[in-house]
Structure formats: C-alpha cells, structure tokens
Amino acid sequence: MAIVVDVRDAVKVFGAVRAVDGVTLSVNTGEVVALLGPNGAGKTTCVSLMIGLRKPTSGTATLFGFTPADVRARSRCGVMLQESGLPSFLTVRETVDLFRTYYPAPLATDAVIDLIGLEEKARAQVHTLSGGQQQRLYFGLAMCGDPELLFLDEPTVGLDVEARRGFWTHVKAFVRSGRTVVLTTHYLEEADALADRIVVIDRGRILIDASPAMVKSASQAKRVSFTAARAMNESDFSGLPLQTLTLDGMRVEILTAQPEALLQALFQRGDSIADLEVAGASLEQAVMQLTARGGR
Secondary structure, three states, X not given: OOEEEEEEEEEEEEOOEEXXXXXXXXXXXXXXXXXXXXXOOOHHHHHHHHHOOOOOOXXXXXXXXXXXXXXXXXXXXEEEOOOOOOOOOOEHHHHHHHHHXXXXXXXXHHHHHHHOOOXXXXXXXXXXXXXXXXXXXXXXXXXXXXXXXXXEEOOOOOOOHHHHHHHHHHHHHHHHOOOEEEEEOOOHHHHHHHOOEEEEEEOOEEEEEEOHHHHHXXXXXXXXXXXXXXXXXXXXXXXXXXXXXEEEOOEEEEXXXXXXXXHHHHHHOOOOEEEEXXXXXXXXHHHHHHHHHHHO
C-alpha cells in the first residue's frame, strides 16, 4: 500500500509549549486512522501540520509525496475542521457551488447535497441552519472535490445519534472505495467503529499506535459490571481495589486491575449481585489509562 501521509520527527513549538514533540506517523492508502487524546494533547496541531495550515518547527510532513501546501497534494484532499468560517448569506447550494470551483474534478452539486441529506435546505441561507445541519454541510464541502484523502477533525459534534451513525455509513462507504481517512474525535465509540488504527497522543507525543483491539488489550484493567440488590453509593466501595466507579440506578460498573480481589471482597461482605459481567476495558477506558500513565 502507498503512503499518503508521512510525518517524520515533527516538532511544533508555540513559545514555551511543544504542542507536537517528535511525532513520526505514516498513513497508508485505504486506512482509517483515528487520533485520540485529551484536550490540548496535540491532535489538532498534528492535523494542521499534515494539511499545511502550519509548518513544523522541525521535522517534515508530506501528502502524496509533496509538501502539504503543494496544489498537487491539496487538490486530492478534503478537510473538515472543528471551526469553519462560511459566508452566512449564501445558500447551501451556492456554498457547495463555490467550493466545487476549488477542485479539478468535483462531484456534482446535487450529489453533494443528496449525500449530506440537505435537499430540503438547499435554498436556505447558511446562517439559518441548525448546528447539526451546519456540520453536515461542512462534511459535504470536504467531499466536494471527490477526495482521495479525507481529514475529519471532530466531525460529528452537534449530531444526534441517528445522524452520527448515518455519517459513519458514509465514511465506511468512502473507505471501501479505496480511499483514506484521518480522524480526530472525542467520541471513542466512533473511533472504535471506524478506525483500523488508533493513535493515542498526549502532551504532543504518541503513546501507542495500534488497532483498537490492541489498544484495549494494552490496558491492564478489567471492566466489572453487575446489578446490585439495593441502591449503592460511593461509600459502599470505600477501600476496594477500583480505578473508576459508575453508578446508574441499580447497575454498577467498575474498572479495576484486581477483579478477583474486588469480587471476593464483595461476596465476603455479603453483597448480593446479579447479571455479573467481567470484560476487558473499553476503548475509552484504555485511552484514559494510557494518557494517565503518560501524564505521570
């Protein structure tokens, strides 16, 4: 497979802050790569280096073998950023028509509007759209040029569950056609559903680059969940070996590195539990553990 994104020893410094600190990362044709990490970890700065919005302080970043600013690279990419300024007085159709002119072989206007499900809003001005509708428009503009490589920075913010899953369907269809996606998201369910590779970044450095399954297996913790016979509170678990505790009515979920010791303590105490499940950590829990360890 050909490498479409290649970042080598990239550093980006803002004053005293090293937002990106020696990142090396390549993305191959046909992959979905999700960049994950806490706020301020360096994810968006990494994407900015990849697409040429910023230049690395040191190191290199290339797209299709060219510098990201080269039109031969840019014309093959679609980009959806967290914040996109659009002329508010233009209609949806006019905005799509405008963005199509930036590309050598764009999709048809009606095809883009149909793709994002805004047929009924085609004549509406951008400022009248809801937040979710604007997100869908931003995605459509990223798809205008029929790109080979798509950058999506927090693409489903503001979308409801149904719209988010519809978006996942579009991304999967895009990748099945042999194209490539680089994604940042705070919805870790989204990364788990879409990504071939998870790249966890914290404090500007890559902590792990692996499949979702391997990232989850890197966590030493187990997820223990059960239904309690009585309403429980945090004090009921004082002194037990747990890392996180979630109480939802009678349902209890615990993340622990010592599931046997935890359950033994509960049974010895005489607590009655049902619907017991013990499983590996979720992707969200694994990432939280990795970034906590990285921070220490």
